[in-house]
Amino acid sequence: xxETQSQLMQRLAANTRVGYSFDQEFYASEAVFKADMxxxxxxxWLLAGHISRIPNKGDYFLFRVGAEQIIVIRENADSVRxxxxxxxxxxxxxxxxxxxxxxxxxxxxxxxxFGLDGKLLSARLMPxxxxxAENSLFACHIRVFHGLIFINxxxxxxxxxxxxxxxxxxxxxxxxxxxxxxxxxxxxxxxANWKLVVENFFECxxxxxxxPEFCSMHAAESIVAVxxxxxxxxxxxxxxxxxxxxxxxxxxxxxxxxxxxxDDAPDSSHLRLMMQRMNKDGWSSETQDGSAPxxxxxxxxxxxxxxxxxxxSPFSQIVADDxxxxxxQFTPRSALETDVEMIWIVDGRAGEDEVDIPKMTxxxxxxxxxxxxxxxxxxxxxMSTRYRxxxxxxxxxxxIKFQKWYLNxxxxxxxx
Numbered sequence: 001x002x003e004t005q006s007q008l009m010q011r012l013a014a015n016t017r018v019g020y021s022f023d024q025e026f027y028a029s030e031a032v033f034k035a036d037m038x039x040x041x042x043x044x045w046l047l048a049g050h051i052s053r054i055p056n057k058g059d060y061f062l063f064r065v066g067a068e069q070i071i072v073i074r075e076n077a078d079s080v081r082x083x084x085x086x087x088x089x090x091x092x093x094x095x096x097x098x099x100x101x102x103x104x105x106x107x108x109x110x111x112x113x114f115g116l117d118g119k120l121l122s123a124r125l126m127p128x129x130x131x132x133a134e135n136s137l138f139a140c141h142i143r144v145f146h147g148l149i150f151i152n153x154x155x156x157x158x159x160x161x162x163x164x165x166x167x168x169x170x171x172x173x174x175x176x177x178x179x180x181x182x183x184x185x186x187x188x189x190x191x192a193n194w195k196l197v198v199e200n201f202f203e204c205x206x207x208x209x210x211x212p213e214f215c216s217m218h219a220a221e222s223i224v225a226v227x228x229x230x231x232x233x234x235x236x237x238x239x240x241x242x243x244x245x246x247x248x249x250x251x252x253x254x255x256x257x258x259x260x261x262x263d264d265a266p267d268s269s270h271l272r273l274m275m276q277r278m279n280k281d282g283w284s285s286e287t288q289d290g291s292a293p294x295x296x297x298x299x300x301x302x303x304x305x306x307x308x309x310x311x312x313s314p315f316s317q318i319v320a321d322d323x324x325x326x327x328x329q330f331t332p333r334s335a336l337e338t339d340v341e342m343i344w345i346v347d348g349r350a351g352e353d354e355v356d357i358p359k360m361t362x363x364x365x366x367x368x369x370x371x372x373x374x375x376x377x378x379x380x381x382x383m384s385t386r387y388r389x390x391x392x393x394x395x396x397x398x399x400i401k402f403q404k405w406y407l408n409x410x411x412x413x414x415x416x
Contacts, residue, residue, distance in 0.1 A: 070151055143161045
C-alpha cells in the first residue's frame with residue numbers, strides 16, 4: 001500500500017529525537033520535498049527581491065521556487081504584480097528571459113496576450129463562446145514592504161502580512177530599505193536540501209573551523225553567544241555577553257537606532273528573528289579591515305558600529321551594517337537543490353564611485369562560498385548508508401528550534 005503524505009511525515013516525526021539531526025529521508029526524499037512544498041514553502045511569505053530591480057513600467061524578473069516560476073512585474077508607478085508563468089491556453093511559459101521589460105505579456109507559443117493587470121487582451125481565432133474574462137493569468141499574492149518584495153503562493157488567503165511583519169517596519173525604515181538600491185548580486189546554487197542550508201545558517205558552531213573571514217570580523221565571545229541569533233549559543237555564554245550587548249544598545253538607541261529583538265517560538269507561523277548587536281571593537285563595518293565600504297544607510301547621522309540579523313522566515317534573511325545590507329534568499333528547488341542568492345544593498349543616494357564593491361562583498365562572499373562547500377559535503381555524507389542522526393552541541397540551539405518549527409508546520413510533535 002502506498003504511504004500517504006501524512007503517514008510519511010508521521011512516521012518520520014515518530015523517529016525524531018530532540019537534540020539530534022533529522023533522519024536521511026528528511027534531507028533526501030522527493031516525497032518529503034513534495035510535502036515541504038505543499039505545507040510549508042507555498043504557504044510562506046518569501047522574499048523575492050528589492051523594488052529597485054524593477055523601476056519602470058513593464059520591468060519584470062522571474063522568481064523560481066520548486067517547479068514554479070513567478071513573474072514579478074511593475075504594472076505602474078503604484079503597483080507591482082506577481083503571476084504564475086503559465087499561459088491560460090495550453091500552459092506554455094510566457095516569459096523565458098530571467099528579467100526584462102514587457103509592455104504586454106505575450107505567450108510566444110500562440111500569441112495570447114495579457115495586460116500588466118493579468119487580464120487576457122487577445123486570443124486569436126477562438127470560438128464565439130470563449131470568455132476572455134475567465135482566462136486571466138493566475139495571480140500570486142504579493143506585498144511590497146519598505147522596498148522588499150514578498151510573494152506567497154498559497155491558493156487560499158495567506159497569513160496576514162501586517163500582523164506577521166508589521167513590527168519590523170521601524171528598523172527597516174531606519175535602514176532606508178525603501179529608497180535603497182542594489183549594488184551587487186551573487187548566486188551560490190547549492191546541491192543540498194534546503195533544510196541543510198537553513199540549519200547551517202542557523203548555527204555558528206561551524207564558524208571557527210570553517211569561516212576565517214567571518215570570524216576575523218567578529219569578537220569570539222559574540223560568535224559563541226549569539227553568532228546565529230539570540231538563543232543560538234550556550235546559556236552561560238549568553239549571560240556573559242548580555243551586559244556588553246545592553247551597553248551597546250543604550251548607546252545605539254541614543255544615536256537613533258530602534259532597539260528590539262524578536263525570537264519567535266517554534267509554534268509561530270514564520271519563525272521570525274531579529275538580533276541587533278555590535279561589531280568587533282574598532283570595526284565600523286563587516287569588511288576585511290573594518291572600514292566603511294559605502295556611505296551611511298538610511299536615517300543615520302553617524303555610525304553606531306552595529307549589525308542586524310533579521311529573519312522573515314527560514315527562507316528569507318537580512319544582515320545589515322551601518323553602511324550596507326545583504327538580502328539572503330534560500331529558495332528550495334528540489335529535494336537536493338537549493339538556490340542561494342545574496343543581494344547587496346546600499347543607500348539610494350550613494351554614487352557608484354562611493355561604493356567599494358570588492359571591500360563590501362569580501363567577507364560574506366567568502367563565507368557563503370565556504371557554506372556552499374560544507375553544506376554540499378554534508379548532503380553527500382547524509383546520503384551514505386552509514387549516516388545516523390547526530391547529537392547537537394550547546395551552540396546549535398537555533399537548529400533545534402528550527403526543527404521543532406518545521407514539524408509543527410505538519411502538526412507533528414517531536415519525541416523528547
